[in-house]
Amino acid sequence: MTAVRNVHERVIDAPAAAVGALLDRLSAADDPIFPTPAWPRMCLDGPLAVSADGGHGRIRYHVTAYEPGRRVRFDTPPGGGLDGYHELTVAPLGAERCCVRHVLECETRGFFRLQWACVIRHIHDTMIEEIFDNIERAAAHGVARPMRWSPWVRLLHRLGWARPQAVASPAAAQLIRTSLDRTDYEDAYRMELLPGLPRDPAAWTGILRDAFPVLAQAGGELLLDVNTAGLTARASILIDERYVTLSTAVKVDGLRARLYWGVVKRVHPFMARSMFRRTHRTLALAAPSAGERSRAAALRASATGSPNAG
Template sequence: MRAVRNVHERIIPAPADCVGALLDRVSAPDDPIFPTPVWPAMVLDHPLGVGADGGHGRVRYRVTAYVPGRSVRFDTTGAAMGQGYHRFDVEPLGAERCRVVHILELTMPVRRFLQWKTAIQPVHDTMIEEVFDNIERGALGRPPHAPTRRRPRALLVNWLFWARPRAVPVPSHARLLHEDVPRPDFADAWRLPMLPGMSRDPRDWRHVLPFPVRGTADRELMTGKDASHLDFRSSIVIEDDTVTLATAVRLHNTRGRLYFAVAGLAHPYMARLMLRRAHRRLAFTARPAGERNAGASADLRPGGEAPVTGAQAQ
């Protein structure tokens, strides 16, 4: 067995009560500090408090200690990270300064320790520093002076473990697609979860497929192209918690059937690839949680400033 102790801390030039109010909202629907959607959201089965179970990604834990506005401790309950805990603490350093500390202490087998050193620690270190960035955004109403730079190894792990589309029936509410191709010769659909902070506007998903737009609706954007041998349409369909890429093809003649007999073999792979690529790109360009969810703590900032948006910061 090997022991791990990992400590991050940062001085925040804001009152401890302001920072503590942000900590109290971790895992809430409007969580202002966890760095979603680039990294997995923290999800608990109850509001933050002793006994709440949950985790982020494959890491599972339970809240075992909680002092509102000051401290919260999570003890691991699964094997993904070994046995131990992680915790956040907010320590006042006077009226207008505080220290935020994150401590991780684990005991794990040698094999798990090697995984920690090679793949998990770079992601963990990046996530915690981005948590601190979001605390600064929420507490100060502006971006951090030196935002965290994501390490190449962390980005590689992020790419490797990014969600992969799963096959689903063509959504019945893909109205544009059904109206344009009511009796397709081929149809399929691929779906990914919609992550916190990602755009629900189908127009922002325009570049999943590089073809002309053939129609838009509140939650659907359809692209497509007509040719002498076949017509195809692809729709991005947005629901509250999912995004779906649905495709319908209409074949006109023998040439179209021969062409699609070959192209149809590559289509599922290409559809999954392009949806996953757009999904990850939009996650990385989403506004940070500390910017989009910080409003509820604005009245605790010095002077009660409103949060600074990305556009204002630029």
């Protein structure tokens, strides 16, 4: 068993009250500081409060202490290999400055000792510094030296990125459901629509690499004509509140099309998942950070005279 203590802190040129207000929005739909969509979002089973359960990605925890605007502590479940807590605090340093501090203390057992040293620590350190970056973006209007990923973190991020889940074609995907008089093959894959990812299905057409004609767009769904080598094929990109879903429908007519599809259908699922995953990650890395989105929302609210401005 190995004891771990990991501490990060940063002085922010903003009042503690302003930074504390950002802390209070952790895990909310408009969470301004957790670094998503580049990383899995923080999800709790209710509002930020003592006894709330949740986590991010594979890391699970529950809230054991919460002082609004000042402190939140998360404890990890016992027996998970990383037994301990992590805590985020905000302390004033005068009227216009404060210190944000994150402390992780845990005990690692067995294989988790190696996993902490080689994988988790590198990702953890990067994410915490990105949380601090987002606090500065949202409360202090800019980051002098934003966190830069090491080559090792980039590799870990690529290898660990989520993979599409095979599902039935969604009932809401009406365009592809009615696009062919019959289908000889159908499949669908979905991935989580993380905060900050595009909500316009047209932004996701890069999944298919080639510039296929758009046949229709309605109700959050985009229908593409992906005919090739005699196949009559359609692809649909559907955006809803939780997921982006890629669906395919194929109609095979004629000997040439049957021979072609007999080969292609063996690699199609792998290629579809691979291209979908690549596009999902590319868009996540290109998206504005949580701090940038929060700052932009505050500026829009200020311009419209909203009482929630800032």
